[in-house]
Amino acid sequence: GAVVSQHPSWVICKSGTSVKIECRSLDFQATTMFWYRQFPKQSLMLMATSNEGSKATYEQGVEKDKFLINHASLTLSTLTVTSAHPEDSSFYICSAPPGRQGAITEAFFGQGTRLTVV
Amino acid sequence: AQSVTQPDIHITVSEGASLELRCNYSYGATPYLFWYVQSPGQGLQLLLKYFSGDTLVQGIKGFEAEFKRSQSSFNLRKPSVHWSDAAEYFCAVGALNTGNQFYFGTGTSLTVIP
Numbered sequence: 001g002a003v004v005s006q007h008p009s010w011v012i013c014k015s016g017t018s019v020k021i022e023c024r025s026l027d028f029q030a031t032t033m034f035w036y037r038q039f040p041k042q043s044l045m046l047m048a049t050s051n052e053g054s055k056a057t058y059e060q061g062v063e064k065d066k067f068l069i070n071h072a073s074l075t076l077s078t079l080t081v082t083s084a085h086p087e088d089s090s091f092y093i094c095s096a097p098p099g100r101q102g103a104i105t106e107a108f109f110g111q112g113t114r115l116t117v118v
Numbered sequence: 119a120q121s122v123t124q125p126d127i128h129i130t131v132s133e134g135a136s137l138e139l140r141c142n143y144s145y146g147a148t149p150y151l152f153w154y155v156q157s158p159g160q161g162l163q164l165l166l167k168y169f170s171g172d173t174l175v176q177g178i179k180g181f182e183a184e185f186k187r188s189q190s191s192f193n194l195r196k197p198s199v200h201w202s203d204a205a206e207y208f209c210a211v212g213a214l215n216t217g218n219q220f221y222f223g224t225g226t227s228l229t230v231i232p
Contacts, residue, residue, distance in 0.1 A: 006161070034219065043208060043224040044162075093161055095220070106152060107212070107220055109162040 002028045004096050006110025013084055013117055021079045021113045023094030029074035030096035034107065035067075038091040047092075050077040084117040091115075120145050122211050124223035131199050132231050139194040139226050141209030150212035151192040152220070153183055157205045165207075168192065179203070204230045 003026040013019050023033055031052045036044040048069050049057040056069035066088075068080040077096075081088055091114050095107040121144045131137055143149055150169055154162040166177025173185040183194045192209060209223040 041225075041227075043222045044220075046219065046221075049219065091159075095162075106164055106167055108164075109154075111161040112159070114159065 002026075002096075002108045004094065004108045004110045006094055006113055008113060009111055010114040011116070013115070015085055015117055016083055018080055018082045019084055019115060021081075021092055021094075021115075023077045023079070023096070023110050025075045025096045025108075028096075030077075031074060033071060033077040033094055033096045035069065035077075035079050036093045036095065038093060038112075040091075044093060047079075052077075081115065084115070086117045089115055089117045120211055120221045122209050122221050122223035124207075124209055124226050126226045127224070128227045128229070130229040130231060133201050134198050137194075137196045137199045137203070137228070139207050139209075139228070141192045141194065141223060142190050143192065143209070143211050144190065145211050149192075151183075151185060152210040152212060153177065153181070153192075153194050154208045154210060155205050156208065156225075162208065165194070199228075199230055201230045201232065204228055 005024045005026055007022045011019055033050040035047045037047050038044045046059050047062045050069045050071040052071045052074050058064045066082055071077040091112050093112040094110045097107045123142045125140050152167045153165040155165050156162050165181050166175050166183055168175050168185045176182050181196050183192055185192050207226045210220045212220050
């Protein structure tokens with residue numbers, strides 16, 4: 001299947017700093033990518049939909065100024081956690097569905113990024 | 119609204135025993151259904167998916183799932199569990215009309231005892 005690479009796999013940062021997480025589709029183009037957050041022992045909660053060449057769409061309750069999303073190319077989306085706080089510590093996962101919008105096939109997931117804010 | 123329910127938070131089975139993980143969904147149109155597995159600290163791996171056609175779908179690692187429209191269910195099964203199957207399992211519905219967004223169940227944690 002298609003490959004989605006997420007980097008870094010884990011990161012520890014100090015409170016107040018910013019952290020950037022990259023999500024790359026390695027062998028296909030993705031006009032849309034999704035960012036999820038997963039708390040321990042819980043399911044994945046959609047944070048935002050990243051759209052190539054346009055603004056991201058955020059789910060209700062997600063602070064767009066805190067979680068900056070940039071989808072600069074058809075193979076790269078980035079999530080920047082700004083002014084991170086300990087409560088932002090979580091497992092962040094991106095996914096990319098190959099194919100055109102409306103032609104659902106499946107979603108390929110990155111390996112996830114474990115963020116710990118100290 | 120779309121939703122996915124996995125009634126069992128945690129299941130423990132003996133190695134070699136059969137397994138069934140339950141999944142119920144709520145969706146206004148024909149659902150696109152998926153099962154993913156997640157090992158600790160890892161991303162999600164697709165086990166199998168159902169789009170249309172035969173309601174019994176085969177996946178990787180010996181898993182299968184059956185789509186039952188009348189029961190709004192998509193239960194995952196395996197006839198003989200291996201210790202390496204211990205992981206978190208997520209059922210998901212893909213929403214065609216929202217640009218391939220996925221809705222996940224809360225997951226079922228599987229423990230396999232020797």
